[in-house]
Amino acid sequence: MNITTIILAAGKGTRMRSELPKILHRVANRPLLQHVYDMSHEIENNTITIVYGHGAELVRNTLKNLDATWVEQKQQLGTGHAVQQCKEQISDDDTVLILYGDVPLLKLETVQQLIANVSNNTLALLTVNLDNPTGYGRIVRDNAGKVTKIVEEKDASPEEKLIIEGNTGIMAVQGGRLKTWLAQLGNNNAQGEYYLTDVIEMAVADNIEVITSQPETVDEVLGVNNRVQLSHLERVYQLEQAQNLMEQGVTLLDPARFDLRGSIEDLGIDIIIDVNVIIEGKNKIGNNVKIGANTQIKDSIIGDDVEILANCVLENAVVGVGSRVGPFARLRPETELADHVHIGNFVEIKKSTVATGSKINHLSYIGDTTVGSGVNIGAGTITCNYDGVNKFRTVIEDGAFIGSDTQLVAPVTIGKNATIGAGSTITKDTPENQLTLSRVKQISIAGWQRPIKQEK
Numbered sequence: 001m002n003i004t005t006i007i008l009a010a011g012k013g014t015r016m017r018s019e020l021p022k023i024l025h026r027v028a029n030r031p032l033l034q035h036v037y038d039m040s041h042e043i044e045n046n047t048i049t050i051v052y053g054h055g056a057e058l059v060r061n062t063l064k065n066l067d068a069t070w071v072e073q074k075q076q077l078g079t080g081h082a083v084q085q086c087k088e089q090i091s092d093d094d095t096v097l098i099l100y101g102d103v104p105l106l107k108l109e110t111v112q113q114l115i116a117n118v119s120n121n122t123l124a125l126l127t128v129n130l131d132n133p134t135g136y137g138r139i140v141r142d143n144a145g146k147v148t149k150i151v152e153e154k155d156a157s158p159e160e161k162l163i164i165e166g167n168t169g170i171m172a173v174q175g176g177r178l179k180t181w182l183a184q185l186g187n188n189n190a191q192g193e194y195y196l197t198d199v200i201e202m203a204v205a206d207n208i209e210v211i212t213s214q215p216e217t218v219d220e221v222l223g224v225n226n227r228v229q230l231s232h233l234e235r236v237y238q239l240e241q242a243q244n245l246m247e248q249g250v251t252l253l254d255p256a257r258f259d260l261r262g263s264i265e266d267l268g269i270d271i272i273i274d275v276n277v278i279i280e281g282k283n284k285i286g287n288n289v290k291i292g293a294n295t296q297i298k299d300s301i302i303g304d305d306v307e308i309l310a311n312c313v314l315e316n317a318v319v320g321v322g323s324r325v326g327p328f329a330r331l332r333p334e335t336e337l338a339d340h341v342h343i344g345n346f347v348e349i350k351k352s353t354v355a356t357g358s359k360i361n362h363l364s365y366i367g368d369t370t371v372g373s374g375v376n377i378g379a380g381t382i383t384c385n386y387d388g389v390n391k392f393r394t395v396i397e398d399g400a401f402i403g404s405d406t407q408l409v410a411p412v413t414i415g416k417n418a419t420i421g422a423g424s425t426i427t428k429d430t431p432e433n434q435l436t437l438s439r440v441k442q443i444s445i446a447g448w449q450r451p452i453k454q455e456k
């Protein structure tokens with residue numbers, strides 16, 4: 001059986017009060033529409049069609065990598081009209097699944113149940129019981145409990161408004177039948193729109209039974225219409241991910257203050273994550289890793305037994321086994337720390353490798369540098385890697401000791417086991433094993449006296 005999924009995503013989203021089309025707003029830094037796409041992409045034998053309209057160009061550009069057919073709905077004349085635009089994408093024998101681009105948390109299992117309920121003489125409809133069904137189409141049933149139609153809020157009688165079973169808008173039905181009903185839709189209703197929901201009454205008239213199912217939680221079928229709802233779904237999503245991590249052996253000191261905006265592809269156990277940590281992009285985190293409060297990690301690989309202290313920012317960095325980073329350290333892209341490296345407070349490292357056991361403990365900038373093993377870089381060391389136009393590399397060989405407050409003006413190489421005296425400005429390569437320093441000789445002036453304030 002082939003599935004055709006149609007994702008409705010043309011609507012404007014006026015209540016977002018945004019220049020950005022609603023479906024490009026993000027949950028966990030992923031556009032709403034991308035969530036729906038990613039879920040439906042898991043369905044087997046499925047082709048995906050996306051109905052777009054509002055913000056057409058931006059939507060297509062932002063999501064140009066999706067493997068889907070894009071169908072433009074130039075005027076948004078209703079959900080039925082939106083599906084009508086996909087006539088050519090619907091084959092008679094397909095099962096058509098209708099999803100909404102602004103309902104990001106819908107689960108695959110829920111959709112698979114829905115698809116399983118479709119047959120030659122059934123239509124599958126996802127409904128939800130709501131404490132407050134205001135705004136939703138209501139599911140009208142006969143005395144035997146069979147669905148007879150959906151009535152939109154604005155067209156509902158006072159009695160119908162009391163119904164708490166709402167239409168999620170998500171349904172699945174055989175393609176041939178759907179096309180027949182779509183051709184019969186009118187817009188004679190309170191909103192002057194072509195309602196997809198009208199196909200329910202048509203199905204019943206054609207002796208097609210409407211089989212309903214419900215999602216496990218209401219959150220799964222909640223749409224985003226404003227930023228309050230967006231923030232709610234963000235929290236629901238984050239809490240679910242947090243629970244998932246905890247089940248896999250991660251301690252989160254407060255699951256409500258943890259954000260994963262991406263993935264951890266290789267996840268160790270006994271990881272302890274303090275509050276307000278944000279993990280973005282694609283990451284790997286080993287066993288026994290501790291991550292301190294307020295730390296942000298993006299696209300990075302963290303080895304076993306690493307400790308990242310509070311308030312660090314890591315991006316596209318590798319941290320080797322047993323290393324310690326922070327507090328207040330910044331590892332910028334292409335930083336690679338080998339095992340047992342120590343990076344301390346207010347240290348910034350960019351496009352540099354640091355070999356085993358080296359220490360850069362305080363207030364340094366290390367850019368475009370190769371640091372050997374067993375190197376000690378004193379407080380306030382700066383690699384001057386940029387002349388305003390070009391960048392140059394610094395090489396610090398194994399066992400070197402760089403005294404505090406040193407500037408290394410690249411390109412420059414510090415030889416093996418070299419010692420650099422504190423306060424030096426190093427502009428030429430320094431020999432192995434020797435002390436090099438560039439420092440004005442210290443003098444003391446005997447008999448010197450402090451100035452005395454003059455009388456006026």
Ligand code: UD1
Binds near residue numbers: 078
């Ligand atoms: C729709 C349902 C309602 C259901 C509710 C659930 C209809 C007539 N009503 O109402 O029964 O309870 O969803 O949220 O179907 N869209 C288009 N093109 C259009 C109109 C809408 O692509 O011309 C898209 C929107 O972008 C959105 C989805 O369809 O993703 C639903 O549209 P929306 O206007 O939110 O539908 P409701 O009126 O809320």
Ligand code: CA
Binds near residue numbers: 223225
């Ligand atoms: Ca809606």
